[in-house]
Amino acid sequence: MSAIFDSRKKGFTIVELLIVIAVIGILAAITTVAYSSVQNNAKSKDILSTAAQWEALIRLQYAETGKIPLSEKETTGSDLIPTCLGRPTDFPATSDFQEKQCITAYTDGHVGVEYSQSIMDQFSTINNSNMPKTPPYSTVTGRGNGRGIGYSAQKGWEAGVGETDEVHVRLYWLNPSKGSCGTGDGEDRSVSEEEKTMMRDAIVEMQAALDDPSMPEEDRASYQASISYLNWILNGKDELCTLKFTL
Numbered sequence: 179m180s181a182i183f184d185s186r187k188k189g190f191t192i193v194e195l196l197i198v199i200a201v202i203g204i205l206a207a208i209t210t211v212a213y214s215s216v217q218n219n220a221k222s223k224d225i226l227s228t229a230a231q232w233e234a235l236i237r238l239q240y241a242e243t244g245k246i247p248l249s250e251k252e253t254t255g256s257d258l259i260p261t262c263l264g265r266p267t268d269f270p271a272t273s274d275f276q277e278k279q280c281i282t283a284y285t286d287g288h289v290g291v292e293y294s295q296s297i298m299d300q301f302s303t304i305n306n307s308n309m310p311k312t313p314p315y316s317t318v319t320g321r322g323n324g325r326g327i328g329y330s331a332q333k334g335w336e337a338g339v340g341e342t343d344e345v346h347v348r349l350y351w352l353n354p355s356k357g358s359c360g361t362g363d364g365e366d367r368s369v370s371e372e373e374k375t376m377m378r379d380a381i382v383e384m385q386a387a388l389d390d391p392s393m394p395e396e397d398r399a400s401y402q403a404s405i406s407y408l409n410w411i412l413n414g415k416d417e418l419c420t421l422k423f424t425l
Contacts, residue, residue, distance in 0.1 A: 222354055225313040229327050229349050229421050232263055232310055236347060239303040240425045246345060247300035249330040260330040261294035263349075268312040268326060269293050280312075280326030281352055291328035291350075313351070324352025350420040377408045 240246050249258040262269055262280035271277040281290035315325045331347045384401045387393065393401075 225327075225351050225354075226419075228310045228313040229351060232327055232329075232349060233347075233421060233423060235301075235304050235308065235310075237423075237425065239301060240345070242303060245300075246331060246347070246425070247297045248332055248345070249297070250294075258330045258332060259294075260291045260328045260350075261297045262291050263298075263310075263327045263329045264293070264312050265306065265309065266293055266295060274323045275325065281324045281328055281350075291326075297329070324354075327351050345425040346422070347425060348420055348422050353419045381405050381408050 236246055249260065251258060262278070264280070266278070269275065269278050269280055275282060278293040279291070280293065312326050315323070328350045329348070331345055333343070333345060384405050388398060388401055
């Protein structure tokens, strides 16, 4: 090494400059990746904290009033329509989102979750003074964009589990760290294998239905978007985190 960097030389040779440039490039790449990882991990913790705050507020309202808003259902089928938790001003139109969107599939722009004023109005104990701030914007390349917490809720008998009076709540969000959803309490907050099986079965059924040439174009577009969205979730590898609890 002493032969390369000879102190008697007045400057660097071309070879020496190339070595220095290569080393700087490697260090810069390592630093960029490390910094990006730190940023994403910080975002994950911030989003998880926001989800926990919403869980606490929802539990408190149910304890005080005995009710929380239940999700509406699709006009065709029994799928729940999720909503974004927050204020309407939290979800303006941007280059990545339509107005009211908080989670969207990046590949084809399918709406994953959209804000519903009628649902938010039913959170009678939650207002601007105690409402958590919207978590930071996150992107998973090729998967989707997220800028909030999604919400859905239904009675136990509708979900096919538990007692009639139980309310099953799900909060979910896009995980920017592409790894663990950040839980440490042993509760499964990622998409379960049972849910993945149900999604795969739904995809098979919808693909079979698309073979019917008499299907209306509006329904066809809806089925294709749903298939795309389910595939996005299935291929996400815990990129869509869920927090589930029962009231």
